[in-house]
Amino acid sequence: MVNEVSAALIVIGNEVLSGRTQDANLQYIALGLNEVGVRLKEVRVVTDEEDAIVAAVNALRATYNYVFTTGGIGPTHDDITAESVAKAFGVPLRRDPRAVERLLRQIKPENLNEARLRMANIPDGADLIDNPVSHAPGFHIGNVYVMAGIPRIMQAMFEGVRHSLIGGSRLLSKSVTIYIGEGTIATGLAEIQHRRPDVEIGSYPFNRGGIFGTVIVVRGTDAATVEAAIAEVAEMAEGHGATVEVEAPPPR
Amino acid sequence: MVNEVSAALIVIGNEVLSGRTQDANLQYIALGLNEVGVRLKEVRVVTDEEDAIVAAVNALRATYNYVFTTGGIGPTHDDITAESVAKAFGVPLRRDPRAVERLLRQIKPENLNEARLRMANIPDGADLIDNPVSHAPGFHIGNVYVMAGIPRIMQAMFEGVRHSLIGGSRLLSKSVTIYIGEGTIATGLAEIQHRRPDVEIGSYPFNRGGIFGTVIVVRGTDAATVEAAIAEVAEMAEGHGATVEVEAPPPR
Numbered sequence: 001m002v003n004e005v006s007a008a009l010i011v012i013g014n015e016v017l018s019g020r021t022q023d024a025n026l027q028y029i030a031l032g033l034n035e036v037g038v039r040l041k042e043v044r045v046v047t048d049e050e051d052a053i054v055a056a057v058n059a060l061r062a063t064y065n066y067v068f069t070t071g072g073i074g075p076t077h078d079d080i081t082a083e084s085v086a087k088a089f090g091v092p093l094r095r096d097p098r099a100v101e102r103l104l105r106q107i108k109p110e111n112l113n114e115a116r117l118r119m120a121n122i123p124d125g126a127d128l129i130d131n132p133v134s135h136a137p138g139f140h141i142g143n144v145y146v147m148a149g150i151p152r153i154m155q156a157m158f159e160g161v162r163h164s165l166i167g168g169s170r171l172l173s174k175s176v177t178i179y180i181g182e183g184t185i186a187t188g189l190a191e192i193q194h195r196r197p198d199v200e201i202g203s204y205p206f207n208r209g210g211i212f213g214t215v216i217v218v219r220g221t222d223a224a225t226v227e228a229a230i231a232e233v234a235e236m237a238e239g240h241g242a243t244v245e246v247e248a249p250p251p252r
Numbered sequence: 253m254v255n256e257v258s259a260a261l262i263v264i265g266n267e268v269l270s271g272r273t274q275d276a277n278l279q280y281i282a283l284g285l286n287e288v289g290v291r292l293k294e295v296r297v298v299t300d301e302e303d304a305i306v307a308a309v310n311a312l313r314a315t316y317n318y319v320f321t322t323g324g325i326g327p328t329h330d331d332i333t334a335e336s337v338a339k340a341f342g343v344p345l346r347r348d349p350r351a352v353e354r355l356l357r358q359i360k361p362e363n364l365n366e367a368r369l370r371m372a373n374i375p376d377g378a379d380l381i382d383n384p385v386s387h388a389p390g391f392h393i394g395n396v397y398v399m400a401g402i403p404r405i406m407q408a409m410f411e412g413v414r415h416s417l418i419g420g421s422r423l424l425s426k427s428v429t430i431y432i433g434e435g436t437i438a439t440g441l442a443e444i445q446h447r448r449p450d451v452e453i454g455s456y457p458f459n460r461g462g463i464f465g466t467v468i469v470v471r472g473t474d475a476a477t478v479e480a481a482i483a484e485v486a487e488m489a490e491g492h493g494a495t496v497e498v499e500a501p502p503p504r
Contacts, residue, residue: 016278018291018292026268026274043297047293075435078453078455079455111433111436118438182327183359183367183371186328186368186370190328190329194329202266217267217272
């Protein structure tokens with residue numbers, strides 16, 4: 001039986017919305033979640049504004065099993081994730097002595113000014129998430145995991161928590177590259193999808209310098225079913241005269 | 253007076269949520285919108301599922317001046333953007349003769365099968381968006397602009413429509429790089445932000461191989477105000493003994 005465990009990601013950052021920086025966390029989190037049987041089902045990129053963050057946190061934590069956030073947990077005035085998450089949960093924000101102790105591992109006491117101490121303000125009832133890179137912690141409260149935006153720190157935090165997630169059926173995927181216009185095989189593809197509701201078949205066309213075709217990706221929780229669907233797709237495409245390259249199995 | 257015109261983007265694609273491909277459209281659209289005075293305020297990445305698309309379209313078109321979507325307008329069974337947008341607007345999906353005519357510019361009549369003709373199914377009342385790359389059109393209905401997901405095609409569609417958008421005040425930005433921990437200047441930065449509500453000051457810390465610091469970005473609609481805020485930030489940081497590099501003016 002398929003047990004789907006879902007997640008959403010909230011990217012908090014005006015710098016992504018302005019186009020100044022490109023998000024580098026979505027893909028890492030998507031792949032890492034899938035390895036532990038959790039499926040990323042929605043991502044929202046929102047501004048550094050309390051209303052926007054509160055609305056996204058409350059909408060998504062009610063809909064998905066897990067919610068992750070990245071960004072906005074530093075010492076500056078535009079870092080408002082902790083207070084926004086506290087507000088979303090209706091709990092007070094408290095200076096957390098455990099978090100202060102962690103800051104002191106990195107910051108000399110004489111440099112631990114009020115701005116830096118803001119990084120120890122944590123919603124009441126939250127547990128800390130380790131930050132082995134620079135010590136200022138993330139936290140999780142309920143099903144919401146609050147992490148840094150800087151990729152190296154986010155990745156370290158994420159690796160520390162993801163094996164504690166309770167995952168479901170892991171989604172396997174396999175692809176076949178078909179060198180023919182996707183419109184030629186679309187009807188056959190739809191028939192296979194219709195016959196096989198247990199897999200999800202996606203078609204991703206490409207045009208690489210005049211060589212065009214489509215990559216068909218089959219995703220499902222049962223390896224034999226995925227393999228069978230891939231074989232059907234390949235056979236169907238060959239029937240249309242297409243050159244077909246089935247993805248090699250991953251190295252062991 | 254500042255006239256803010258806002259936009260949201262919906263990225264439709266399981267392939268982005270699975271981590272298989274990295275979105276390449278957000279940044280292009282963000283920068284392009286800003287040039288015509290439209291600010292990207294929210295992005296949602298949703299699955300190729302009708303309910304998810306309908307919900308995102310209806311939430312965002314009620315909140316922002318413009319909504320853009322990318323992905324899901326090809327000929328295969330997983331391309332369901334057109335019918336989902338029609339459902340969101342409560343209008344029928346119709347086979348559009350103008351769209352069929354465009355498909356025939358690219359596709360020989362004998363190859364224009366039922367699957368490919370799906371690309372001519374357009375919500376009633378929508379206008380077509382040109383696709384100079386491969387002719388299969390996008391469309392816009394109300395304040396929603398539906399575009400392809402393949403970056404080269406998306407970009408061509410976007411360039412065709414963006415100058416028809418009614419923009420507001422254009423957001424200017426300037427940055428200063430400060431080689432000191434952001435916690436040291438956070439209080440001074442907050443004071444400048446407090447005194448200058450007409451600009452938005454962001455702090456983006458970095459650690460480049462052991463050299464750390466933060467990039468302060470000031471955004472606002474008035475060039476003189478942005479310059480003045482940058483000068484204040486630079487002076488404040490220098491007062492803390494930091495090395496400061498103000499972004500050079502753009503080449504003329």
